[in-house]
Amino acid sequence: EPEVTQTPSHQVTQMGQEVILRCVPISNHLYFYWYRQILGQKVEFLVSFYNNEISEKSEIFDDQFSVERPDGSNFTLKIRSTKLEDSAMYFCAAGARKDTQYFGPGTRLTVL
Amino acid sequence: GQQLNQSPQSMFIQEGEDVSMNCTSSSIFNTWLWYKQDPGEGPVLLIALYKAGELTSNGRLTAQFGITRKDSFLNISASIPSDVGIYFCAGRSGGGADGLTFGKGTHLIIQP
Numbered sequence: 001e002p003e004v005t006q007t008p009s010h011q012v013t014q015m016g017q018e019v020i021l022r023c024v025p026i027s028n029h030l031y032f033y034w035y036r037q038i039l040g041q042k043v044e045f046l047v048s049f050y051n052n053e054i055s056e057k058s059e060i061f062d063d064q065f066s067v068e069r070p071d072g073s074n075f076t077l078k079i080r081s082t083k084l085e086d087s088a089m090y091f092c093a094a095g096a097r098k099d100t101q102y103f104g105p106g107t108r109l110t111v112l
Numbered sequence: 113g114q115q116l117n118q119s120p121q122s123m124f125i126q127e128g129e130d131v132s133m134n135c136t137s138s139s140i141f142n143t144w145l146w147y148k149q150d151p152g153e154g155p156v157l158l159i160a161l162y163k164a165g166e167l168t169s170n171g172r173l174t175a176q177f178g179i180t181r182k183d184s185f186l187n188i189s190a191s192i193p194s195d196v197g198i199y200f201c202a203g204r205s206g207g208g209a210d211g212l213t214f215g216k217g218t219h220l221i222i223q224p
Contacts, residue, residue, distance in 0.1 A: 004154075031210065033210070033211065033212075035211075035212075041216075042200070042214045042215065042216045042217060043155065043200065043202075043212075043214040044214070045211030045212060045213070046211075047211075048210035048211055050210075055210055056210045056211055058211060091154050091155070098204070098210055099142070099143035099145075099160070099162060099204050099206075100145070100157070100160050101145070101157070101212060102157055103147070103154040103155045103156070103157070104154050105153055105154045106152075106153070106154045108152075
């Protein structure tokens, strides 16, 4: 299976700053997701995206978060005003079907 | 929200031993997935299970989708050093729910 890729691998930002995390799914993938994993904890679902709109979001995905796929390729997660507790690994996942999700290598976000 | 109880939390075994881990839930899932995560990397999909009772193998790995749809197990036979890592179960409840619910992981450590 070809790989989902993410950039950057590590992002350091100041509290209150905006960050954009990027994901490049495989060309035949139709379903896209963002998850986060706080250090030492389990992976948590943030949002799913299909047909250019959000199909489901968790309680974590509040108004500070947004997603888009502007050019039909890159899938981005934006955090408008980062908080210390946003520090985590952020994983993009994608798949050609809903029930099979392939994860990218992650972006480590550090908020200072 | 939904929760998955994954056990054991960690396993210390000798190389060559067989391994068994499981996940249980109080609610029904329509899909069960097993992932392996190495330090600093994204979860890698090992096995996907789509219907109750399904038993699927991937090399030395075997996983089953419980008949009640509330549990799943993963077995690893004849463990080798590269099996070291954290194994996560994940479930998708289906319908309009797209996001995966993850277990807390089983940390597999192989002693020489």
